[in-house]
Amino acid sequence: MSEILALKYRPHDFESVVGQTETVRQISGALKKGSLGHALIFAGTRGCGKTTTARIVARHLNPELSDAELGMVVMEVDAASNTGVDNVRELIDNIRYSTKGHKVIILDEAHMLSKNAFNALLKTLEEPPPGVTFILSTTEPHKLLPTVRSRCQLYEFKDVDVDTLVEHYRKVSKEEGLDLADEVLHDIAIRAEGSVRDGLTILQKHLSGEEVESNASTYFELVSALYQGDVATSLALVSELRKKEDARVIIQTLEKWFYWCSLENFGSRTPARQHFPEGQNLVFDLTHLQNLFNICLDVERNFAATPNSKSVLEMGIISLCL
Ligand SMILES: Nc1ncnc2c1ncn2[C@@H]1O[C@H](COP(=O)(O)OP(=O)(O)O)[C@@H](O)[C@H]1O
Ligand SMILES: [Mg+2]
Structure with a gap:
């Protein structure tokens, strides 16, 4: 199999975009009502559907065009490698040529544009020529100038659960x-x-049959250490995991494990099962698991309160052991 999966499975309609239900509903609703703005910001993590959705929007704005013709009216500009004011001027000149169809300019990594480039773009964003829609795609919307943000409709793309x-x-x-x-x-x-x-x-x-490293056994050890209240082992395992995973992801994974262990009590077969010795009857203290689960939820909320995710994670691990 040589084809790249991410390309092969790029959704071509709103229904196939996963995990962005609300945002996609808003966008397609606005399209139907004809109230979609001419300057949009698509903000969210890498690889969560921003460019994909921008292309679907372009498709909806150009129902009469063939795929080849659509390719002519959708312009994807990588702002990260075209940061300068000259690039923007050239772009603005280009879009003034009238062609068949509704042009959609996708500015990828829009936050990378220089201040001057943004300023050159401001007037066009405020009043794009007829038949032109700008979509600024960015992982870091806070880095866009306030003057830019105020001229655009903001659509937020979530980390997919x-x-x-x-x-x-x-x-x-x-x-x-x-x-x-x-x-x-x-x-x-x-x-x-x-x-x-x-x-x-x-x-x-x-x-393609490549060896893929898994953290599952480390999580199994961590869950066991937390369940037994072993702070030192837990912190050591967490610091191991943190080399590969984000603090939030670690807590979310633990939540999942505590949930699985609870289900095992009732005879469900969960992904946790294969880590326990074959034939062992899995009985856990449900109240204890419930507490561990709830503490994880608290820790998850605490991430929003401070930028220091390491301390939130480690203090959380300690609470889980108490
Ligand atoms: N929400 C999603 N639903 C389904 N596939 C997605 C989604 N987001 C990303 N993908 C997959 O990842 C690839 C890259 O997505 P893309 O929309 O370019 O991400 P970005 O948000 O970085 O612009 C797509 O071709 C598709 O295979
Ligand atoms: Mg993209």
Whole structure:
């Protein structure tokens, strides 16, 4: 299999964009009403559907064009490598030529434009020529000038949640003829960290038979250490995990494990099962698991309160052991 999965599985309609239900609903609703602005910001993590959705918008704005003609009216500009004011002037000149169809200019990594380039763009953003829509795509909307933000409609794309990613990767791997275990799919989804594309890249390695490293056994040890209240071991394992994963992802994964362990009490077979010795009857203290789960939810909320995710994570690990 040589085709790149992320390209092969790029959605071509709103219904196929996963994990962005509300945002996509707003955008398609605005399109239907004809109230979609002429300057939009699509903000969100890498690989979560911004460019994909921008192209679908372009498709809807140009129902009469063939795919080839559509390619002519959609311009994707990588702002990261065209940061200067001259690049923007050239772009503005270009869009004044009238062609068949509604032009859609996708400015990728828009926050990378220089201040001068932005200023050159301001007037055009405020009043784009008829038949032109700008879509500024960015992972860091706070870096856009306030004057730019105030001229655009903002659409936020979310980090796609683990369950949605698991289902998406299950579907893709089935279509590719591979039946991956829940645990493997979950591990991929966790490591995707909210980015559909990043997970597809990992999935691609599985499909081509490459060795893929998994953190599942480290999580198993961590969950056991936390359950037993072993602070030193827990902190050591967390510092190991942090080399590969984001603090938030670690807490979200722990939540999942405590949930799985609770279900095991009732005889469900969860992805946690394969880490326990074969034939062992899994009985946990449900109240304890419930507490651990709730503490994780608190820790997750604390991430929003301070930029120092390391201290939030470590203090959280200590509370989990108390
Ligand atoms: N929300 C999503 N639903 C389905 N596939 C997605 C989604 N987001 C990203 N992808 C996959 O990742 C690839 C890259 O997505 P893209 O929209 O270019 O990301 P970005 O947000 O960085 O612009 C797509 O071709 C598609 O395969
Ligand atoms: Mg993009």
